[in-house]
Amino acid sequence: MRRCFSYDGLRGALRRAFVLALVVAAALVAGRFGLWPAAGLLALAVAAYALSFPRHVAPLHYAAGPAVIGPDWLGILWSALFFALPLWAGAEAERLNPSAWLLWPMAAAGLIFLAIGWWSESFGLTPGAEGIELRRGFARIELPWGAIAAVQPWSRDLPRWMRALAPLLAGAHPTAAGAIMLARPRRGLALELEGHRRLVIETDALRPGPEALLQVLARREEIG
Incomplete structure (x- = not known):
């Protein structure tokens, strides 16, 4: 058995990190500047995800919809929402809302679904x-x-x-x-x-x- 490094896996991980960063930014912008600027960032994230989606050449692979796209976007939206909620709540008080200690670990839990999508892809x-x-x-x-x-x-x-x-x-x-x-x-x-x-x-x-x-x-x- 011969094992070597796969750059496809690295590209998939970096791609998800970039899209997640855009969606988190959209969530933060929505809380401070309104929905329309956030919608632009969200559209950019969707476009970046779709245009960089790899084409499988292997005869056996996992179905893109249920095994990759579904877990990916569940994890992305889950993480972005729970990361942004305490920042929205603390925006007027100009300090971090105490709920962050509860919600940010929940945001990190969303990365599990992203890992499932990455592994399947x-x-x-x-x-x-x-x-x-x-x-x-x-x-x-x-x-x-x-x-x-x-x-x-x-x-x-x-x-x-x-x-x-x-x-x-x-x-x-x-x-x-x-x-x-x-x-x-x-x-x-x-x-x-x-x-x-x-x-x-x-x-x-x-x-x-x-x-x-x-x-x-x-x-x-x-x-x-």
Whole structure:
């Protein structure tokens, strides 16, 4: 197995940081100068996000809407709102509102959804004659067929704190983001590798579907 740095993951992280900064600025401008200047900044953020959205070339990737765009904008708007609220409340008093100690940690919690969108966007799996190339996060992994000892179903329940958010987020579709919204377990396949290592590929919102991933992984048996 060969692992190297993925610049796609770095570009995705910087892109989200830039868009989040624009939306936070829009929220702050709305509290001080009104909605119209804030709407201009928000439109700029949407345009920057849309125009820089990457085109996936990997045969297997996650669906853009439910796995990437939905979590991204939930995290962006969540973080911007809870960051700006105490500043709005303290604008007339010209001092920081005490609610900041409660609301700013909630704003930081929104970054979790941004991380989910980033992780899903960075994912791409390309099968080859000698193995698979997997991109996710900041890593690009070249995995030969011989390094995969077994393939097993995988699932993991959600943390209790995330389950507590489910009533607030009900109504989403049961996809990668929907698994969080509906508080159901995440599902996927676990690749058991040499040296007792494991590589998990989640199949919620995977395109063209879990069956395509199984067909790809079946090649290791044909070659073996």
